[in-house]
Amino acid sequence: MATIELDEATLQDQAEIWRFMFSFADSMALKSAVELRIADIIHSHGRAITLSQIASSIDGGGTPSLDITTLARIMRLLVRRKIFTIHHPSDGGDPEYDLTSSSRWLLHDSDQTLVPMILMENHPLLVAPWHCFSRCVKEGDVR
Template sequence: MSLRCALQLGIPDVINSHGKPMTLSELVAALPVHPTKTHHLYRLMRLLVHLGFFAMQKVADNHFQEGYLLTPASLLLLQDNPSISRPFVDLVLDPILIETNNCMSTWFQNDDPNPFVTVFGEPIWEHASHEASVNHLINRTKASDSSLIGRAVLVKCKGVFQGLNSLVDVAGGTGNMAKAIVDAFPDLKCTVLDLPHVVADLQGSKNLNFLGGDMFKAVPPADAILLKWTLHDWPDEECAKILKNCKEAITRNGKQQGGKVIIIDMVMGNQTWDSDDDKITEAQLLFDMEMMVCGIGKERNEKEWAKLFFDAGFSNYKINPVLGPRALIEVYP
């Protein structure tokens, strides 16, 4: 909530525009803070400095004063950063999810599939289909994540996409991940498949198009199928349906030997247990709780992923653990 407050006040952007360490008095003067609240701003900033969102540095012309600087974490929160993470902050702290999380103990005592259904009477995806504000919130979050992870994938795993002529991004939302891929591979034809209400108003380009459909019914044929942060939303039975449709898509495309499914998702416990890995594990565990609260899926370990792949008829897989809490998995027919 403190971070969200800082974003709503515009603190990262104000500090960034200042161009040098910004003192508390300068920050107060630049923000829309009521005069009776100015002495509280230090308390907010003190916590956010401790959490690593801002840093302190001596001011060049006054070594008795310190000023605030951005850190790598707050750089991701700037308005003009194409990989902004602030939509994710807005989503997880939106009243719709706060209310859902507050209902967890009630859910444990009934037979609803998740706490979201306990609160709203329907799954989150159905709710989003007729609540424009919720749909916008989810799509903005997915789009910003795709901008960030798309750039990371193309730095760390660019070879995964080399040699492909066509790719379908299943549940690809507004297409930011697909756009990053086709920008790097202009000769690759990419299709974004998602629910009709998600892609209804989206415009494609020469090598990128949007298709309304249902991944549980069919996936268009392509050399490769991409599933980014999709399978963790669903239990094993539904994942098997999706994966079988993906396998059929690459088989129908004539790529039985060379085609593959590319999955970007978490692999629980896929760490070496140093200090950074402890933070990654914590993130994975928290995301697993979010899947329990809002969805019907879960985060999986390698053994659980392997069972899914083999049950769906695939013969082999390769895990590339290069995306922090997530990994890129190549699955072969």
């Protein structure tokens, strides 16, 4: 019995490390949603909409290379993080995505928006220094 508990504890520890390792994906998915204006697209429809409707609004009808599979993955991650919601119609229709109180902070033209902050905090020039933590420890003040 102790071995099983140890194994479960070990797996929990490993899962925690994996969570830390991939936490950057949350920020990148959030940034993508802002850049693609997904919250604005849903808001402009005034109701929950399908992934195809989101894709059509991103695409504008002119980009045949839009990758709906990647868009679905981004939305799945953001639904898990409670940035958007998903509704599965009882009639078997396509799932529909809607805003949450959190995603309202992603509206570009809102008085209460975090869009500029999200874009700034995820800008490559601001993210790059975070890659130097170990160097700062080893060498001190790195400029």
